[in-house]
Amino acid sequence: MLQLCLTVHTFFNLAVITFFYFSRKSASFYTSIMAVEFEGGVVIGADSRTTTGAYIANRVTDKLTPIHERIFCCRSGSAADTQAIADAVTYQLGFHSIELDEAPLVQTAASLFREMCYRYREELMAGIIVAGWDPRRGGQVYTVPVGGMMTRQPVSVGGSGSSYIYGYVDSNYRAGMSKEECLKFTAEALTLAMERDGSSGGVVRLAVVSEQGVERQVILGNQLPKFSTV
Amino acid sequence: TEEQCWGTWGKNIKCVCFYRNALLEADINKLGFSSPAARKTGTTICGVVYKDGVVLGADTRATEGMVVADKNCSKIHYISPNIYCCGAGTAADTEMTTQIISSNLELHSLSTGRLPRVTTANRMLKQMLFRYQGYIGAALVLGGVDCNGPHLYSIYPHGSTDKLPYVTMGSGSLAAMAVFEDRYRPNMEEEEAKRLVRDAIAAGIFNDLGSGSNIDLCVITKGKVDYLRPHDMANKKGVRTGSYRYKHGTTGVLTKAVTPLNLEVVEESVQTMDTS
Numbered sequence A: 001m002l003q004l005c006l007t008v009h010t011f012f013n014l015a016v017i018t019f020f021y022f023s024r025k026s027a028s029f030y031t032s033i034m035a036v037e038f039e040g041g042v043v044i045g046a047d048s049r050t051t052t053g054a055y056i057a058n059r060v061t062d063k064l065t066p067i068h069e070r071i072f073c074c075r076s077g078s079a080a081d082t083q084a085i086a087d088a089v090t091y092q093l094g095f096h097s098i099e100l101d102e103a104p105l106v107q108t109a110a111s112l113f114r115e116m117c118y119r120y121r122e123e124l125m126a127g128i129i130v131a132g133w134d135p136r137r138g139g140q141v142y143t144v145p146v147g148g149m150m151t152r153q154p155v156s157v158g159g160s161g162s163s164y165i166y167g168y169v170d171s172n173y174r175a176g177m178s179k180e181e182c183l184k185f186t187a188e189a190l191t192l193a194m195e196r197d198g199s200s201g202g203v204v205r206l207a208v209v210s211e212q213g214v215e216r217q218v219i220l221g222n223q224l225p226k227f228s229t230v
Numbered sequence B: 001t002e003e004q005c006w007g008t009w010g011k012n013i014k015c016v017c018f019y020r021n022a023l024l025e026a027d028i029n030k031l032g033f034s035s036p037a038a039r040k041t042g043t044t045i046c047g048v049v050y051k052d053g054v055v056l057g058a059d060t061r062a063t064e065g066m067v068v069a070d071k072n073c074s075k076i077h078y079i080s081p082n083i084y085c086c087g088a089g090t091a092a093d094t095e096m097t098t099q100i101i102s103s104n105l106e107l108h109s110l111s112t113g114r115l116p117r118v119t120t121a122n123r124m125l126k127q128m129l130f131r132y133q134g135y136i137g138a139a140l141v142l143g144g145v146d147c148n149g150p151h152l153y154s155i156y157p158h159g160s161t162d163k164l165p166y167v168t169m170g171s172g173s174l175a176a177m178a179v180f181e182d183r184y185r186p187n188m189e190e191e192e193a194k195r196l197v198r199d200a201i202a203a204g205i206f207n208d209l210g211s212g213s214n215i216d217l218c219v220i221t222k223g224k225v226d227y228l229r230p231h232d233m234a235n236k237k238g239v240r241t242g243s244y245r246y247k248h249g250t251t252g253v254l255t256k257a258v259t260p261l262n263l264e265v266v267e268e269s270v271q272t273m274d275t276s
Helices: A002-019 A079-100 A108-120 A160-164 A166-173 A179-196 B011-031 B092-110 B118-132 B173-183 B190-207
Strands: A033-038 A041-048 A050-052 A055-058 A064-069 A073-078 A124-135 A140-143 A157-160 A203-212 A214-218 B043-051 B052-059 B062-064 B067-070 B075-079 B083-090 B140-148 B150-154 B161-162 B168-170 B217-223 B224-232
Touching: A033 A073, A033 A124, A033 A140, A033 A179, A041 A064, A041 A140, A041 A179, A064 A079, A064 A124, A073 A108, A073 A203, A079 A108, A079 A124, A079 B118, A108 A124, A108 B062, A108 B190, A124 A157, A124 A203, A124 B062, A140 A157, A140 A179, A157 A166, A157 B092, A160 A179, A179 A203, B043 B083, B043 B140, B043 B150, B043 B173, B043 B190, B052 B083, B052 B140, B052 B150, B052 B190, B062 B092, B075 B140, B083 B092, B083 B118, B083 B173, B083 B217, B092 B118, B092 B140, B118 B140, B118 B150, B118 B161, B140 B168, B140 B217, B150 B168, B168 B173, B173 B190, B190 B217, B190 B224
Parallel strands: none
Antiparallel strands: A033 A041, A033 A157, A041 A203, A050 A055, A064 A073, A073 A124, A124 A140, A203 A214, B043 B052, B043 B168, B052 B217, B062 B067, B075 B083, B083 B140, B140 B150, B150 B161, B217 B224
C-alpha cells in the first residue's frame, strides 16, 4: 500500500516537474558581464543568454540597462530580481536628478544599488556592475556583487563566466588604454568567457558611455574574435 | 519614503504564506493524504509580431495532474480593448492575475484619458508577480497594439520580462519555439503569421502531453481585434461507426414484483419568500 502510494507520488512529482518546468525554475542570467574605464568614459559589455534551467529562454537578452542618460548597469544573477532593482533605482535616480537639477553621479547610482542589494541580501540574488560617465569624475566602474558590497575598480568582470577570464583580464589590462583598445579587450574577454561557460552565449552587446553620449553595438556569433580552433 | 521606494517588496506576505503552507503540508502528509492538485494549464502559448500587429495563440487543454479537466478552456484573456494576454501555469493564478490587471488598467485608462499601452500592462504584471516572489504561478504572453505600434512581452512567474518579436511559454514551448526559430521572418503578412502561430501551437499539441484539443488565435491590429475561438479544431472527437444499443425485448423478463411505497404527509409548513 505504502509502495503504491510512493509510486503514485513519485509519478505525480515527475508530472508536476514536467508541467511546472517554468514555475519551478526562475529565469536567470548566469552570465558574463564586464566593464572597463578609459580616459573619457567607460566600455561595458555582456553576453545575451537568459536560461530557465537548461532551456535558453531568451537568446538575445539586453543585459546593459540604462539607469540614466549616461549611467548604465550590467545585470547578472536572477532576471526578476535584477529587473526589479534596476527599475526601482531608475525611478529613484531620476527623482534625485530632478531634485538636484543636474546629472547624477555614477557613485550615487552605485550607492542606490548597494543600499537595496545589501538591505535585502537574503532575498535577492543580484550581481551588478554600475558604469557610466559624470562631469565630476569622468568614467567610473563600480561593482556591486551578491551580498551588497560596493567598490570602485578600473576594470570589473561579473557573472558565472567571469571565473574563466580573471587570468586573461589581469594579464591583458593596461591602464591608459584608448576607446578602441578597450572595445577590443572587452569583446575578446567576453568571447573567451562565452566559449567556456555554458550559461553564457549568444551575441556580445557592447556600449561606450562618454561625455558625447552612448554608442551601442552588437557583435553577432559568427563575427566574434577567433582564438584557438581546438 | 521607505513605503514609496520599497512598495513592491512583499516581504511580509511571503513569510506568512510560506510558514502557514509548510505547516499545513506537513500535517496532511502525516495523515497519509496528499495535497489536492491545482488545476494547471500545462500549455502551449505563443505570440508573434507581424507587419500590422500581433498574433497570439494558445491550445485549449486544462489538466489536473494527469487528467484533462477541461477540453476547451480559454487561455487568451482580455486585458483591454487593444491588449490580450495568454496564460500558462496555474489556471486560477493566470485567470485572477489577468482580471486584476485588466481592472486596474481600465481605471488607469480612464484616469489618463488614453488607450492603455502594452508596456503599462507589462509593468503592472511584473511588479505584482515579483511582489509574490514566484508563488503566483502565472507565466504570461502579453501582446497588443498601442500608439507606439505592436508589442509582445513574455512574463515569467518570478517577475522577469522579455520584449521580443516572438515568444512561447508553457510545457509545449520548446516544440512551439522550434517552429518559430525555423520559419519566423520580420514583417510577415497576416495570413503567414496566423499560419505560423497555428503550426507552432499544433507542434505543442501533438508533441506535448500537457497541451491538446483546439487552437485559439487572437489577431490584434490597430483598431481591430479578431478573437478566433476556435481557429482550428485539431482534435475533433471521432464519430462512432456502429450503434451498440440493445433493442427493447432483448433481455427476457422472468418475474415482475411491484411494491408501492405509501408515504403520508406528516407536517407541512409554507414559508413565503419576499420577492419584491
